[in-house]
Amino acid sequence: MKITDNIKYIGVDDADMHLFESQYVTPDGMCYNSYVILDEKVAVMDTSDHRTIDVWKENLKEALGDRQPDYLIVHHLEPDHASGIAELCALYPDLQVVCSAKAAQMMSQYFDAPLNVLTVKEGDTLSLGRHTLRFIMAPMVHWPEVMVTYDDCDRVLFSADGFGKFGVYEADADDWACEARRYYFNICGKYGTPVSTLLKKAAALDIQKILPLHGPVLEGEKMAEAIRLYTIWSAYDVETEGVFIAHASIHGNTAAAAERLVEILKAKGCPKVAVNDLCRDDLGEAIEDAFRYGKMICMASSYDAGVFPPMYDFLHHLDIKAYQRRRVGIVENGSWAPSAAKTMRPMLEGMKQVELVEPVVTLRGKMKDTDILQLDALADAILA
Ligand SMILES: Cc1cc2nc3c(=O)[nH]c(=O)nc-3n(C[C@H](O)[C@H](O)[C@H](O)COP(=O)(O)O)c2cc1C
Ligand SMILES: [Fe+2]
Ligand SMILES: [Fe+2]
Numbered sequence: 001m002k003i004t005d006n007i008k009y010i011g012v013d014d015a016d017m018h019l020f021e022s023q024y025v026t027p028d029g030m031c032y033n034s035y036v037i038l039d040e041k042v043a044v045m046d047t048s049d050h051r052t053i054d055v056w057k058e059n060l061k062e063a064l065g066d067r068q069p070d071y072l073i074v075h076h077l078e079p080d081h082a083s084g085i086a087e088l089c090a091l092y093p094d095l096q097v098v099c100s101a102k103a104a105q106m107m108s109q110y111f112d113a114p115l116n117v118l119t120v121k122e123g124d125t126l127s128l129g130r131h132t133l134r135f136i137m138a139p140m141v142h143w144p145e146v147m148v149t150y151d152d153c154d155r156v157l158f159s160a161d162g163f164g165k166f167g168v169y170e171a172d173a174d175d176w177a178c179e180a181r182r183y184y185f186n187i188c189g190k191y192g193t194p195v196s197t198l199l200k201k202a203a204a205l206d207i208q209k210i211l212p213l214h215g216p217v218l219e220g221e222k223m224a225e226a227i228r229l230y231t232i233w234s235a236y237d238v239e240t241e242g243v244f245i246a247h248a249s250i251h252g253n254t255a256a257a258a259e260r261l262v263e264i265l266k267a268k269g270c271p272k273v274a275v276n277d278l279c280r281d282d283l284g285e286a287i288e289d290a291f292r293y294g295k296m297i298c299m300a301s302s303y304d305a306g307v308f309p310p311m312y313d314f315l316h317h318l319d320i321k322a323y324q325r326r327r328v329g330i331v332e333n334g335s336w337a338p339s340a341a342k343t344m345r346p347m348l349e350g351m352k353q354v355e356l357v358e359p360v361v362t363l364r365g366k367m368k369d370t371d372i373l374q375l376d377a378l379a380d381a382i383l384a
Contacts (some may be wrong), residue, residue: 040129047084
C-alpha cells in the first residue's frame with residue numbers, strides 16, 4: 001500500500017488478536033503499522049509484533065525490492081512494534097537503529113546482540129535525500145522512550161501509539177472515534193499532560209497525514225477531527241454532555257434502580273445517559289465513557305463490609321488512569337449493613353477535582369417509592 005510516492009505501508013493485520021496487551025478485548029483484532037521510506041537512503045519505520053513478524057518481513061521484502069535499508073527508526077520499544085529489531089539488524093549488518101537515548105538504554109532489556117544504535121534527541125534531523133526526518137521526543141505518550149518523526153518532504157507525522165486505535169486496519173472505516181477513544185483512555189489516559197505537550201509541538205508543523213502505529217492513516221477531515229478529539233481527551237475535558245451510570249449489582253436490584261435512574265434523568269432532559277453493567281460489559285468501555293461524559297453515577301451492592309468487587313476494580317482503574325475533573329454521584333445497596341458507599345467515597349475523593357454530589361442514596365434490597373424520591377433528588381443534583 002502506497003501512503004505517498006516514497007512511503008509504503010508494510011504493517012500487518014492481526015485479526016486473531018482478541019485480547020490486546022492481555023487485557024483489552026479487541027473483537028475486530030489489531031494492526032501493527034510499519035512503513036518504509038524509499039529515498040536515496042532507505043528508512044524502515046518500526047517493526048511488528050512477534051505474532052505477525054513473518055508477514056511483516058514479507059511485506060518489507062516486497063517494498064524494498066532490490067534495495068537495502070539504511071536506517072530503522074524505532075519510535076516505541078514496546079514489543080507490539082519492536083519484535084523485529086534484532087532480526088532486521090542481523091539481516092542487514094550495516095543497518096543503523098535510530099532511537100531516543102531512553103530507547104537505546106532500554107534496548108538491551110529486550111535484545112542480546114549489541115545493536116548499531118544512533119541516538120537522537122529533540123529536533124535532531126536525518127537526511128534520506130529528498131526527505132529530512134525531524135525527531136520529536138514524546139516521553140510517556142505511552143512509554144518514556146517514545147519519540148515521533150516529522151517528514152518535511154511529504155509533510156507526514158509518524159505518531160507512534162498516538163492516534164492509534166483497536167481493530168485491524170480497515171475496521172470501523174466510518175467511525176474512527178469509538179475504538180480510538182477506548183484505546184486512548186485505557187492505554188494513554190494517565191498521560192494527558194505528555195499528550196497535550198506533543199499536540200502543542202505538532203501544532204507548529206504543517207501536517208498532511210498522521211501515520212500511527214495502530215489504526216488507519218489519518219488525513220483531511222478525519223485528521224482534523226482526530227486532533228480535535230485528542231485535544232479534548234488529553235485535557236480531560238468533557239467530550240459529550242450527559243451522565244454515565246456504572247453499576248455493579250449482585251442480584252439485580254441495584255441494576256433495576258439504575259434502569260429507573262436512566263428514565264428519571266431522561267425525563268429531566270439529560271441529553272445523553274450511557275450505562276455500563278460492570279459485571280457483564282467491557283470494563284474498557286466503562287473507562288472510556290467515564291472520561292467521555294462530564295458526570296457519572298456509581299451504583300453498587302455492598303459486599304463483605306465493602307463494595308462489590310466489579311465496582312472496586314472499576315474505581316481502581318479510574319484512579320490509575322488519572323480520572324479527574326468530574327461530578328460523581330453514589331448509590332449503594334445493602335441488606336443488613338450497607339457498606340458500598342463507605343468504600344467508594346474515599347476512592348472517589350482521592351481523585352483530582354472529583355466533586356461528590358449529594359445525596360448519597362442507600363437502597364435496601366428492592367427499590368421502594370421513597371428510594372425513587374432519593375434517586376430523583378440525586379438526578380436533580382447531578383444535572384444542576
Ligand atoms: C457475598 C455477599 C456479601 C454481601 N455483603 C454484604 C454486606 O457486607 N453488607 C450488606 O448490607 N449487604 C451485603 N450483601 C447483600 C448485597 O449487598 C445485596 O445483594 C444487596 O443489598 C441487594 O442489591 P442487589 O440485588 O443489587 O445485589 C452481600 C451479598 C453477598 C452475596
Ligand atoms: Fe504502546
Ligand atoms: Fe502499540
